[in-house]
Amino acid sequence: MRSRSFILETVSRLVLFVILIFSLYLLLRGHNAPGGGFIAGLMTSATFVLQFLAFGPTNQRNILPINFRLLIPVGLLTSFTTGFVPLLLGKPFLTSAFGHATLPILGEIEWATAVLFDLGVYFVVVGVTMSIISAIGEE
Amino acid sequence: MMQSNWIILPVLFPLFGAILNFFMPKRVKAQKLVAATALTATLLYSIYLLSYTRTGAIAVFSASDWPAPFGIVFACDLLSAIMLVASGIVALAVLFYSFWSIGQGREQHNYYAFYLLMLMGVNGSFLTGDIFNLYVFFEILLISSYILMALGGEKEQLRESFKYMVINIIASALFLVGVALLYAVTGTLNMADIAVKVQAASDQGLLTVIAMIFMIVFGIKAAIFPLYFWLPQSYPTTPPAVNAAFGGLLAKVGVYVLFRIFTLIFINDIGYTHSILIFIGGVTMLLGVLGTVGQMDMRRILSFHIISQIGYMILGLGIFTPLALAGGIYFIVHNIIVKTALFLTAGVTDQLTGTTDLHKLGGLLKAYPALGLTFFLAGVSLAGAPPLSGFFGKFVLIVAGLEAQHYLVIAVAIGTSLLTLFSMMKIFRYAFWGQPREYQPQKYGRFLAPAAILVVLSLAMGIGAEWMLDVVSAAATQLLRPELYITAVLGA
Numbered sequence: 001m002r003s004r005s006f007i008l009e010t011v012s013r014l015v016l017f018v019i020l021i022f023s024l025y026l027l028l029r030g031h032n033a034p035g036g037g038f039i040a041g042l043m044t045s046a047t048f049v050l051q052f053l054a055f056g057p058t059n060q061r062n063i064l065p066i067n068f069r070l071l072i073p074v075g076l077l078t079s080f081t082t083g084f085v086p087l088l089l090g091k092p093f094l095t096s097a098f099g100h101a102t103l104p105i106l107g108e109i110e111w112a113t114a115v116l117f118d119l120g121v122y123f124v125v126v127g128v129t130m131s132i133i134s135a136i137g138e139e
Numbered sequence: 140m141m142q143s144n145w146i147i148l149p150v151l152f153p154l155f156g157a158i159l160n161f162f163m164p165k166r167v168k169a170q171k172l173v174a175a176t177a178l179t180a181t182l183l184y185s186i187y188l189l190s191y192t193r194t195g196a197i198a199v200f201s202a203s204d205w206p207a208p209f210g211i212v213f214a215c216d217l218l219s220a221i222m223l224v225a226s227g228i229v230a231l232a233v234l235f236y237s238f239w240s241i242g243q244g245r246e247q248h249n250y251y252a253f254y255l256l257m258l259m260g261v262n263g264s265f266l267t268g269d270i271f272n273l274y275v276f277f278e279i280l281l282i283s284s285y286i287l288m289a290l291g292g293e294k295e296q297l298r299e300s301f302k303y304m305v306i307n308i309i310a311s312a313l314f315l316v317g318v319a320l321l322y323a324v325t326g327t328l329n330m331a332d333i334a335v336k337v338q339a340a341s342d343q344g345l346l347t348v349i350a351m352i353f354m355i356v357f358g359i360k361a362a363i364f365p366l367y368f369w370l371p372q373s374y375p376t377t378p379p380a381v382n383a384a385f386g387g388l389l390a391k392v393g394v395y396v397l398f399r400i401f402t403l404i405f406i407n408d409i410g411y412t413h414s415i416l417i418f419i420g421g422v423t424m425l426l427g428v429l430g431t432v433g434q435m436d437m438r439r440i441l442s443f444h445i446i447s448q449i450g451y452m453i454l455g456l457g458i459f460t461p462l463a464l465a466g467g468i469y470f471i472v473h474n475i476i477v478k479t480a481l482f483l484t485a486g487v488t489d490q491l492t493g494t495t496d497l498h499k500l501g502g503l504l505k506a507y508p509a510l511g512l513t514f515f516l517a518g519v520s521l522a523g524a525p526p527l528s529g530f531f532g533k534f535v536l537i538v539a540g541l542e543a544q545h546y547l548v549i550a551v552a553i554g555t556s557l558l559t560l561f562s563m564m565k566i567f568r569y570a571f572w573g574q575p576r577e578y579q580p581q582k583y584g585r586f587l588a589p590a591a592i593l594v595v596l597s598l599a600m601g602i603g604a605e606w607m608l609d610v611v612s613a614a615a616t617q618l619l620r621p622e623l624y625i626t627a628v629l630g631a
Binding site for chain 2: 070072073076077080084087090091092093094095096
């Protein structure tokens with residue numbers, strides 16, 4: 001049996017959302033500032049690993065019933081499609097479109113299809129990292 | 140400047156196929172269908188590219204619309220198109236052979252997906268016009284090849300894949316060092332732009348050093364003297380289908396890159412670098428074939444022949460006349476096809492008899508006549524008998540060598556041919572002649588079909604040699620005028 005650590009459990013509950021939100025922030029700004037899908041994916045995986053360590057593999061699967069292996073092709077497909085659609089529209093592969101939009105509350109923001117590509121990378125990184133860690137960790 | 144956004148398709152088809160395959164690891168039939176469709180599409184599009192570049196046009200594409208030299212550029216000239224078609228043919232043949240031979244276990248662990256990813260890396264290396272992107276595609280093909288090699292996890296297989304990985308990681312690290320140095324000297328990663336800046340660079344000595352680093356890197360990957368030691372160890376431990384893809388295709392990607400960079404970038408000191416290439420070519424072919432003498436296993440013998448044959452290609456590059464380069468390119472295509480056919484027949488032999496050890500074989504010709512005939516034709520084609528494709532490749536190279544007065548190395552090349560014939564006959568004598576051992580009569584037509592088709596292609600390449608030579612000569616002329624490539628990529 002695994003011994004439970006009260007301190008680790010409490011802390012990981014507290015920091016979970018902080019890290020997740022920060023990783024989303026990195027993901028969304030990645031296409032024109034430091035950040036991006038890769039680093040955001042690693043950071044998200046780090047929070048999951050922390051949960052994994054604090055609560056054990058079974059509990060984690062109950063909280064987060066995601067098949068991480070499936071995330072890999074999903075991410076690849078997302079990135080692939082983002083690259084491929086411009087090709088169908090007569091632009092070179094991977095061309096990114098961007099523009100400005102006004103949203104309620106947030107005001108004017110810049111959108112770019114590069115975010116979708118980053119999202120794909122994000123999925124792949126989370127999928128790969130979590131698959132590897134759970135494959136090694138559950139033994 | 141010809142912009143064609145679609146030339147990336149030979150990279151995208153296998154990638155898309157691989158992604159679909161990752162979604163359904165347990166549905167083997169659907170996987171096979173996806174893989175076959177993806178590779179057929181790739182082949183058809185490559186043939187279209189060949190017919191397009193045949194006119195002398197170079198198709199260029201800049202990823203995400205960033206103009207060269209700032210963005211990543213893909214360029215397809217005649218050499219790229221020829222390589223794409225050859226690799227497309229072989230990839231399909233090996234894929235079909237995998238259907239019959241690779242087994243459920245590997246199929247359910249993403250064998251086809253990684254096979255497709257490997258071909259994505261191969262095709263990307265042929266197409267890219269950016270030296271760092273070349274590194275990336277090489278890593279894609281290498282990482283997929285590590286997986287294909289280790290998949291299955293038999294003891295010997297794991298031991299050899301570990302060595303293969305370590306060797307290739309060292310080579311890749313050196314590759315990065317070379318790229319970094321080149322970037323330090325020229326300030327660019329675009330191959331056409333590098334070619335321009337290299338000619339204008341003040342420190343030509345340093346550039347020769349960088350050229351040698353690249354020669355070592357791709358020397359390891361293409362298995363040339365003295366860096367070939369890893370190849371005959373690691374290839375025979377893989378499953379026959381993987382072995383055929385590696386032996387037929389992977390080593391030649393390294394040769395292709397040597398052809399590309401030593402005709403485009405490193406032509407500032409031909410007297411030095413290309414003499415080394417000639418020397419290496421001669422020694423590689425001789426030592427490769429001598430390595431077969433003590434071997435008594437079909438697949439090991441064939442693995443040593445890969446090395447020996449690569450010597451001829453390097454020789455063609457080293458002599459550096461239009462005729463020699465044409466011979467070299469012809470030889471690469473011939474070798475991709477024939478070598479794969481030979482490994483496939485070895486694989487079929489293994490399937491039918493359970494071994495490729497020559498001591499344990501005998502009389503296969505009587506028991507399995509079609510297998511014997513296929514092997515015989517592929518074997519003499521490798522050795523260089525007319526009217527098969529091997530003859531014309533060697534013939535052109537030898538004529539080119541004599542014209543350029545490299546008599547010694549041509550003597551070595553002719554001697555190597557004889558030794559190649561000798562060692563093919565050794566396999567033939569032990570495995571195919573003599574009294575048949577007790578073999579079960581089996582139906583093996585579909586196992587043999589991919590190899591047989593490749594042998595027919597080799598015959599067609601021999602009979603249609605005039606047309607083939609026309610194409611490869613055009614490719615060689617294009618290579619010897621790097622300004623064509625440079626203006627195509629950078630604009631006038």
